[in-house]
Amino acid sequence: MSISDINTYMNQVGRKARTASRALAAARTGQKNHALNSIADLLDARRETLMAENRKDLDAGRDKGLSEALLDRLELTSARIDAMIEGLRQIAALPDPIGGIFDMNYRPTGIQVGRMRVPLGVVGIIYESRPNVTADAAALCLKSGNATVLRGGSEAFHSNQAIAGAIQEGLEQAGLPGDAVQVVETTDREAVGAMITMPEYIDVIIPRGGKGLIERISRDARVPVIKHLDGICHVYVDDEADPQKAFDVCLNAKTQRYGTCNTLETLLVHDTIAEDFLPVMAKAYSEKGVELRGCDKTCAILGESCVPATEEDWDTEYLAPILSIRVVDSLDQAMDHIEEHSSRHTESIITENITKARRFLQEVDSSSVMVNASTRFADGFEYGLGAEIGISTDKFHARGPVGLEGLTSVKFIVLGDGHVRE
């Protein structure tokens, strides 16, 4: 679709989203679930169309010379369509966060004051190539009573539009406005600029994609952004650690998956146990093909199975089979290192000492802080949020894995019987 005036078009999109958000905020739980299940049914019935539209994107991507990794992320296989459908049905089965009333108490004046959970309004999602985000993100926003404006990557244009068609039909089948989920019908980059500067129509932006995208959006946005930047996660193995637990957690946190944001990137080891612990650990890592980059002490212990780390290593999210290791002389030095180099995503301490565990939990300023557990657990599903729209490394509004509740706000409600203020 060619759209001549992007700003006018985006203003229309925003206005329609704002209008639809009012109907969605008042929608009954059953209606929202009906829409989610209808969308799942429609995606199921339209597999052939979805894959045909996806092939257009794949062909165009190959012509444009996209990497195999990007083409793989772009592809809508039958299994991925199954996963989208399953995701929609799971979200339909989650409890509805909207309308819940809590902290309802009488005040000395006689009024009753409580709080009610309400939608944020309109959520804007800006994402890169994976077309399944279109269905996942729309479903989370819909369940939490928000209207959504989705702006996917240009390389997934046809796939996203095909999914959008099913979403809008599913909404209408449930008696909800089709405009409650709009997928931007242009690949013009100007649309992103317009989207992030319309506080009158969009209440929050969630960018999902590479660091460059997220930094650019955070810098230029005129609306709040739920953003997830680096995951430079640490495990600190204390001198009072149980060696088996330390081994299990350090191996899992680094090697269970390399490309995820909750993967261990820097291992801190207390020096009184380093000579025993590091060689055992290094052997296991080397069997997995993990490259080790250590501080001087680490290299002295590990010899040629380790290369010297540079200052840059401590600030690097490898997302790869590489691990930096530093020997520290105390819990305080470990926490100082974390304070300086962590991206405040997830850190874990391995210790049997409850006093040190309590200090670590209280003093480490990250979105997830753990004791004797793998950093890989930092995830909305593992935490029981039911689903996750992202992981916030900010402290304002939502922090850590963001589920349905992160897409809501609360208002105060007051009940009286003609009460007036004295």
Place this chain on the structure above:
Amino acid sequence: MSISDINTYMNQVGRKARTASRALAAARTGQKNHALNSIADLLDARRETLMAENRKDLDAGRDKGLSEALLDRLELTSARIDAMIEGLRQIAALPDPIGGIFDMNYRPTGIQVGRMRVPLGVVGIIYESRPNVTADAAALCLKSGNATVLRGGSEAFHSNQAIAGAIQEGLEQAGLPGDAVQVVETTDREAVGAMITMPEYIDVIIPRGGKGLIERISRDARVPVIKHLDGICHVYVDDEADPQKAFDVCLNAKTQRYGTCNTLETLLVHDTIAEDFLPVMAKAYSEKGVELRGCDKTCAILGESCVPATEEDWDTEYLAPILSIRVVDSLDQAMDHIEEHSSRHTESIITENITKARRFLQEVDSSSVMVNASTRFADGFEYGLGAEIGISTDKFHARGPVGLEGLTSVKFIVLGDGHVRE
């Protein structure tokens, strides 16, 4: 104090605040309360100095031709110093929000997942002439474990610096870093620009002052802002309202105080009761000296005790003895009017009908929504928050009156026993 390079100076302030915030986040409740009580004692002991410094500001203000209203707000009387001291002691007596752990549950994998309340980090407060804000805001931030950078109005410079001296001494008496509360030592406007664009040092900005100040800061800030713009509050008197409750609430909501943001500005009345209700109400308002501006129907009923409202009236926060009145034909028309004209601060319905009350509570999208109660109750003290740093008309993070909890975030905590992810 003359400072030649404002940006360098503000960077130093920011860096010191960030460092102090770490100590404050780890401070024990007793230490924070000790500091608050010490500051109260010091302000009490230094009344003469405070008033002498305040007189410098008052003299300069008079020379500059400040209005009597502004001079009045600027003055630190003995009663106002008492109120500051009392406020500090009250905040010391509030429960500490920091470190509280909640929603701690076992997950199917065997890990325990919960959430811990933590400070935001560094809070920046930008405010206008009232010097008491220096003590109030510092106290709330301190109790919630945040470092604070305060930038008061230039007209209150000497008063603010004198209060700042007591605050820093009080912090140090409790063994906390004096830098935990810094009052910017320059009146240069550039300092504000620097303060709102340092996300590396300041986590949130709270502007307190006129609409112009808040709009300017919100537009230019590169950090999140907890902002409070207009309070265009509505009361809707339904056809099933109890006449006495309607009368009491409408009179109180408009006339108990005129200059507050939770004061009634537009009254909506159902047309089947308008002929009975409006003349009684108008008589009471006229006895209080309230000017009435009505829609055509209102003017037809009230005759010469009412002037015609213009379109602009529906969007005006008078903060004065003026009220706009519109007759509506249904709850839906009342809610449509509110949707279009409300600033989303506080709205109240007067009705005995529970179905209409439930709809109003659910569908009206304002930070406080009430049934049969005066809008004047929308206040942190009345709601039992203990204290209030402002009223947020945004939905992101905090909404409505912001107490200690609005100055905090939560992190996830995970306890395991060597658990790894499968």
